[in-house]
Amino acid sequence: MLIPPTHSKIVEACMRQEPLAQRRLYELFSGKMMAICYRYAKDRDEAEDMLQEGFVKVFQYIEKYNNQGSLEGWIRRIMVNTAIDIIRKNKSLQLVSPLNDNITESTVDDNIVDTLEVEYLLNIIQDLPDGYRIVFNMFAIEGYSHAEIATQLNINESTSRSQFTRAKILLKKRIHEDSLVINTYQDAI
Numbered sequence: 001m002l003i004p005p006t007h008s009k010i011v012e013a014c015m016r017q018e019p020l021a022q023r024r025l026y027e028l029f030s031g032k033m034m035a036i037c038y039r040y041a042k043d044r045d046e047a048e049d050m051l052q053e054g055f056v057k058v059f060q061y062i063e064k065y066n067n068q069g070s071l072e073g074w075i076r077r078i079m080v081n082t083a084i085d086i087i088r089k090n091k092s093l094q095l096v097s098p099l100n101d102n103i104t105e106s107t108v109d110d111n112i113v114d115t116l117e118v119e120y121l122l123n124i125i126q127d128l129p130d131g132y133r134i135v136f137n138m139f140a141i142e143g144y145s146h147a148e149i150a151t152q153l154n155i156n157e158s159t160s161r162s163q164f165t166r167a168k169i170l171l172k173k174r175i176h177e178d179s180l181v182i183n184t185y186q187d188a189i
Contacts, residue, residue, distance in 0.1 A: 007071050014062045022059055029072060030055070033079045039137050040083035042126060046090075054082040080142060084152065087130055124174050132167035139164050 010028070013021030034051050041047035057078050065074050125133060134153070138144040139160070144152070146160040153160070 008067055011062060011065060011067065011071065014059060017059075025058070026055055029075050032072065033075060036076060036079045036142075037083055039122060039125060039141060040080070040087065040134060046086070050079065050083045050086050053086065054079040057082055076142075080138070081152075084134060087134065124171060124178075127174070128167055128170060131163050132170065135160050135163035136167035136171075 007028075010021050010025050014025055030051065033054060034047060037050035037054065038044065038047040041050055054075075058075055061078070065071065125136060128136060135149055138149045138152070139146065146157045146164070149155075149160040150157040
């Protein structure tokens with residue numbers, strides 16, 4: 001799929017390092033890319049750092065984009081890679097966190113997720129330990145396979161699967177706990 005002509009012209013101008021074109025590209029994609037960065041970050045400040053560093057890389061490597069495929073997809077991949085790099089650099093990414101062995105997948109009703117707001121889900125995903133959050137985002141949201149995640153993070157494929165499973169368990173547990181608190185509050189009113 002070729003990119004729209006307007007995107008093509010913007011990319012060409014960015015290759016010539018024209019500031020107006022760089023600004024336009026940023027304006028076109030910064031909102032979506034901020035949402036991606038925010039899913040990987042612990043807070044808004046970290047997400048903004050990821051976004052800024054990601055766009056620096058976009059402009060640095062724009063000549064490698066060959067106008068084939070989705071420009072947004074190409075930028076998205078840079079943002080995900082940048083987010084992972086920043087987490088590694090700042091927090092020495094660890095992909096194994098202690099897990100309460102009492103938690104099982106059957107602890108929580110899967111149907112509860114259907115009634116949740118997106119903002120709430122994003123907030124509880126942000127509360128996951130770094131390793132769980134990264135693998136969850138890459139697999140469930142970005143669509144990477146466990147093999148791709150393993151390569152990207154330099155881990156075993158089984159570690160990726162385990163991190164994803166543990167992330168789901170923790171998310172379900174949190175959702176269940178929050179729903180109990182809400183129900184208790186509503187019953188008290």
